Amino acid sequence: MSNHIKKAVRHIVQNEGLIFEKSSPGKRAFDLPPLDVPAADAPKTLGESYRREGVAGFPEVSEIEVLRHFTRLSTWNYAIDLGMYPLGSCTMKYNPRVNEYVARLSGIATEHPYQPQELSQGCLKILQLLEKCLLEITGMDVVTLQPAAGAQGELTGLLLIRAYHQAHGNPRKKVLIPDSAHGTNPATAVIAGYEVQNIKSDAAGQIDMAHLREHVTSDVAALMLTNPSTLGIFEQQIPEIGEILHAQGVLLYMDGANMNALTGVTRPGDLGVDVMHLNLHKTFSTPHGGGGPGAGPVAMKKILEPYLPVPVLVEKESGKLTLDFHRKESIGKVKAFNGNFGVLVRALAYILAYGPGIRQATEDAVLNANYIRKGLEGVYDLPYTRPSMHEVVFSDAIQKKNGVNTTDIAKRLIDYGFHPYTTAFPLIVPGALMIEPTESESKEECDLFIDAMKCIAAEAQATPELVKTAPHNTRIRRLDEVAAARKPVLRWKPAEKRSKAADLSSAQASF
């Protein structure tokens, strides 16, 4: 192991097979209280529908084995709790534990979405306060908390736009999307029934205004703009962009994925944005949990209010809160029940802890990104030099000369005890290194990161093979993704049991 590596050392982790391979008939890990009513005769009661035996292949293990199994698996993961997670565009910040605690309270986690609204005033007050906070932060007029995640928020936003245009006589045909946008934007536009027109970025990473003007016609429903863009650059022309769009009746949609750069500093509503989504699992710190759950509220201007998805939270004259399901012009339901309530609870807990001081989080996030940029400028190529907001995008142009690409550097970063930055993105930067430290990193952690990145740059020059074959210190090495896709094995089957011994012995041999 390289003695440059300051943050991490190797330590023993346990091997562990699949839970199905540990199973032995007759073991169990959960006891039910005794049945206090007569046992139903299942074959007779269910008739033809009766399943004659239990679920074949289901594991049979004891409680300690369950806990050890999943604890061992957990030790194979990197996590924010272990260190910096500089994935650009993902905003991997600290997930405060009090948020987990309150989401599990009896009276919060236990509530049924169909229970009478007079027994749900607590839940509804939580939703109302979160709505108020998000409106204040975004500077918008109305918000829906229904969407389950950012992508569903995008879809909701585009359906609102569609309904708006439809009500004005014509849903229109196209959605404009800058070439720097995340792939979800075009995928969403298609599901909302729109054609996608790409808009070029100029040499400085801003929207090419001439190209935009050319494409803004009465056929266009909206422009989907991420601001700051995926280059980490604030789109300075946004007020002007809004004017160009609005002159043709086109609406401005903002992808709020990067709201961590703006919270408390400026408000999309003031910048001319008509509708936007927020990723609560990014800016508002609800845990990513290995890939979800999230929540993607959509905030909008008054003009879109008639089309809100149902239900809509309403305060009656008596002060009682209620959910209104009957709205004539609504786009309908985007998800069953009342949004991802448990995620919304955590986001509110996060906002309440900060209060107006949430601006400090934004400032620290931007400071960290710029500090890292300064530390690595010259070491890595900086294709767009405009000031960075919450993230900085380098490229592997310098290291490529030695055959080392962004993925190699990212994999080597793992050996240094860090999670990689984002590599595959943005598409307009070939070989991108997209780094977003967030406000949760101390100066010490940022210094360690800069140091690691400098060491890797030196290795890329002196010992490129070392970088190209990284990671070297992980439990397993690079995996064969081509084989995985060519002949997909997507579930365990009993016949595969034979390979268990082979797996174990080869795993042990590596130590």
Added chain:
Amino acid sequence: MRYLPKSPAEREEMLAAVGVKSIKDLFSTIPEAYRLNAPLNLPAAMSETEVIDYFQQRASENSVGYTSFLGAGVYNHLRSVVTDTVLQRGEFLTSYTPYQAEISQGTLQAIFEFQTMMCQLTGQEVANASMYDGSTAATEAVLMAERLTNRRRVLVARSLHPEYRDVLKTYAKNSGLRVEEIGYTAAGTLDSKGLQAALREDVCAVVVQSPNFFGAIETLAPLAETAHQCGALLVVAVTEAVSLGIVRPPSEADIVGMEAQSLGLAPSYGGPFVGVIASREKYVRQMPGRLAGQTTDLEGRRGFVLTLATREQHIRREKATSNICTNQALCALAATVHLTLLGKEGLRELAQQNLSKAQFALKTLEKIPGVRRTFTAPFFNEFTVELPRSVKMINDELLREKIVGPFVLGTAYPELTKHALVCVTETTSRSEIERFAATIKRALEQPL
């Protein structure tokens, strides 16, 4: 602020290193007229204790202390503290989507185990890493059928969860997909004559739920045959996954769209839950969502990666199978741990208890004069009864006894105004069932 790890001196040092005088300089690209000069108007910052107090007060304004007979797509089941102990491990809770496989094997293997269990439960060959919830899983199943058949009509059982139908309609509206509903019989199951009449060669899928919204279990084999005769696919929605511990799995389905909330997740006022899409191997390339697959590393050791990503939005952009980025990984983990704890025998016993309690509840209610079962088909832990008076009135009476009454079917089915959907799980005790029945009896005896 306790979440921020910088001292004022460190901030100054870092600003100096960056080469700016003040933090404001880092925001200079935002046009000045649009910069906020005053603090946001948010509630004052709270300490941890104050945050807890706030939510405890809200919790006390909810239904604590009430017994509930609500199901209708969200079920109250026992959950082990072991599940939550695993979920709160920071390595699971605070990790990202497992794109960097070398340091995400924990999440990836857990997803692989989840996919396997979902196949075993549903009798299908392949399952994805999860969807937002049951309503979006059922919807994505229909969109998948549309891609597979290239047809634009879908026949949906009226006994599919009303909110699932609503979500499907929202998604279908702009994709040129026509949604038509098929009624139900006196048994409470899909009207197969109505289905025959509506089924033509332009139908991509027939969608049924089993047990359906009324609790009735559908017989799937003949439905699959009917659908296949016309080249349509059978999509089966499941909202109560515990039923699969004792009820035949929907193995005749071409695609299953399931809600797995009842496998270890709290009701949580409607989310987050976990949707499942399971299908046949031959359809996997048209499946939406993430998939974990088994492979080997450079040294031949078994490992797992996210695979077949060329279907997904971050690669395919406007040609993707779906716009979904996230799955519900942590919720899927909860279901995996919960099912592992239950195991083969535990799941069977759990299902048996639900079946027994629901049978007991129906028999107890049927003793009340004027109360009768609405439908005749077999059911699992939910059933429909007709009451001689308005369900709303009965529910008001139940509330006075601290009982949250059954789902009022009239709110979603105008033809069933006097009918109630009763759910009883292993968490409902015999005495609660008896108190529930006694309260209804008393309410019905009162003069109008």
